């Protein structure tokens with residue numbers, strides 16, 4: 017079989033309108049690094065392509081406790097013919113520092129579909145700038161990924177949500193972006209996408225519809241919701257006042273990830289499905305004694321592991337069969 021090259025994949029998948037790279041690596045003042053160059057990411061993708069025999073169609077980001085660590089019965093463990101590559105072995109890759117985030121890419125198959133799963137993601141609170149948190153998404157693009165399934169653990173702010181519910185992400189509010197912190201900040205490379213990408217169809221309508229149908233088929237529709245996610249910088253959980261403010265602006269679930277990954281994916285024309293596991297109830301009044309904590313987040317992830325594995329496996333199959341040109 018002829019070796020696969022990341023450059024060839026992107027040239028086939030998108031219009032290459034700009035051959036000469038802008039100077040990515042510094043901002044307009046020439047000091048702050050704002051992204052890896054296209055060539056650097058091609059180097060990373062080519063390293064990975066040299067280790068696998070089939071390029072992935074679907075990328076999966078495993079959220080906290082949702083297969084983000086290697087555990088019997090987890091989503092990542094259900095990947096067959098798995099090739100596992102630790103982040104520290106991958107050129108230019110950051111490393112995972114969060115408990116419950118294993119730190120490896122797993123290539124293989126789910127329901128016969130070629131996938132790559134991130135067991136462990138990168139968060140802003142770990143000290144990584146947003147462009148670095150999203151580096152794997154661009155690498156996925158260079159590997160040939162067309163669909164991203166981004167999962168996360170989140171606090172349920174909508175009073176109707178219960179711990180253990182799943183929320184199909186209908187939309188997000190980019191709170192960090194309001195203050196100008198955006199993964200696309202800095203010079204734009206048209207080979208990934210346009211300077212001003214639209215974001216009104218960030219979460220694919222067809223996939224959301226399929227996800228609701230699959231929930232019915234699996235008899236889990238009573239715990240599957242659909243709502244708006246927001247990401248805060250973390251690492252602290254929110255104050256009561258902050259949560260009440262977020263509630264007022266229409267947020268249903270709160271986390272510390274996903275939004276920037278989705279923006280990066282949509283920028284380079286990867287279709288997106290987002291799924292939150294509601295791991296804790298957001299505390300919105302001062303009388304409540306409970307406090308949010310990461311242990312609870314991981315425990316609920318473990319509790320829902322088997323269901324998530326089944327649900328996401330079915331979604332992988334159905335998404336891969338869906339009309340690739342659906343909006």
Ligand SMILES: O=P(O)(O)O[C@H]1O[C@H](CO)[C@@H](O)[C@H]1O
Nearest residue numbers: 079080168169272273310313
């Ligand atoms: O978004 P994921 O990585 O699933 O994890 C969520 O859970 C952790 C807090 O318990 C934070 O990292 C938050 O972002």
Ligand SMILES: Nc1nc2[nH]cnc2c(=O)[nH]1
Nearest residue numbers: 169170171270271272313
């Ligand atoms: N910001 C935030 N992230 C979370 N991840 C899991 N639960 C929560 C939460 O309540 N708030």
